Amino acid sequence: MIELEGLTKRYDEKLAVNNLTFTVRPGVVTGFLGPNGAGKSTTMRMVLGLDHPTSGDVRIDGKRYDQIEDPLRYIGALLDAKAVHGGRSAFNHLLCLAQSNGIPAARVHEVLDTVGLTGVARKKAKGFSLGMGQRLGIAAALLGDPRILMFDEPVNGLDPEGIHWIRTLMKSLAAQGRTVFVSSHLMSEMALTADHLVVIGQGRLLADTSMADFIAKNSRSYVRVRSPQRERLLDVLHEAGITVVETGGGALEVDGGKAEPIGELAARHQIVLHELSLQQASLEEAFMRLTAQSVEYHAHSEAPGGTWAQPVPRGEWGADWKKGA
């Protein structure tokens, strides 16, 4: 369990992390989301005692990181996969880490095998591809078979097979009762892995909620209907008391999660349908809306002003979820 209490970090002028309070619990994968520069990596460095908080506190099962006697056995972390001496082989890199915590050398072979680097164990790390480097970092995190795992953007540079593998890995680690804390920019990625969600923007907590809650609150589902007899269909739906939104391209959208009643209604009135499909507003959109105010590094696209499915008053978002969590 990782507990943050009013955690704050200021670099000169820059308030990188602003009064964060939340708890990462065992047995579930906790996703840590935020746009670039939100303070995710800084927060993780403070958990590991690498950066001193300006104020506030972070505890691991009640202890400060430097009070833990067997750190690698307790927390495994992947912060920056490039944080390796390039001239050292994968094996020696892991061996020196293992020795510093009295972990048997046999364990090095095990983790190399787990991440699939056995074949290049004696190769220098500087020759590794992005994905191989990431795997080496993951191997280092797993080395002590720790109770808590922390990954900073682990899917960075992994191929689809690797992404699938790390997803499964994180879930199985959590299923064994471990605490798994993983950062990402991608809501869609988190939707597949995380059970719990912590969202930050410009160092501040924006949401601390279960994934299920987040999805329930944010995925507007609707049925898209297209028909050559559009006018007639509109009339029929109107008569049945169903509200319809007309969208571009001749399609109609009906709020609600069921396509069957609409199909049956059309059949009864002998209306030809070209499309009848259940649609969901993406979580990515919900995440972007949530963090929109706190995105620091905007890229400017040609068409400014996103097309949100449903404009929502911004102030309410974070507040609402914090209450719900």
Next chain:
Amino acid sequence: MSTPQPPQAPPAWPATPDSRTPGYTSPIPVVRTHLGHAIASEWTKIRSVRSTMWTLGVFVLLVIGIGLGTGALVASSSSDLGGESPLALGFFGLLLGSMCVITLGVLTTASEYGTGMIRTTMTACPSRGRVLAAKAIVFFLVAFVVTLVAASVVALAQASMLENHGARVPTGSEWFKGTVGVSLFIALLGLLSLVIGSIVRHSAGAITIMIGLLLAPLVIALFMFAESLSKVRTGLLEYSIPNQLSVFYSNSLTSSGPTGWDPLWIALGVTAVAFAGAFVLLEKRDV
């Protein structure tokens, strides 16, 4: 610790399939880490990179090559050492070689900042002082042993080569200073470099500082012609690292200044102060 946890209160967050599990306990035995672990780790680190082989390889080549070269030169010439100790000829090789030891010392700490490895190291061993101590111990022993071997080989060879060339037979204390003494001094110089590397956190910067420290006082002194500066000049000469090294061979460039084992105590004092500074900074700064 990975000892079994007492059962926890029912979780307050939405139930998940595994919210029953109180926590994970690894089958790997738990070990309380101590300095010995950090030393084993640093030993693996220092022996598993090329820069160690390169710097120490060049060091041994310089010390033995120059040492035997000067010995052979004197032996083949008609010149007479006039009752000098033959060990003194080891000085030039060691002086040049010290730059290799300085480089390795700096790299031991500073290269971890360059690569970002330091974050991995400090995560594995959150006691920052322990990391610095382990690096210092491992490096000092490696530097001392390698210097001792190289210096002893040169000393033995020169003593036997120059026996018939007017060199006097060195006394026991001269032998000790010319081998163990210089090795301690060179290893301390390397240790100071390691500490400076930890303070500066930048390999090239720290190496430049150390080379400057090695050569600047002597060079500056050579250009101090003004009479009013003669005191400063003598001081710079006497306490320059090359002169202090030569004191171990009792052929100091100056008549006053450090004598006997003084250079070792001076190096020890300076290194200890720098070490304390590095320790304080290490604790204070973010990694």
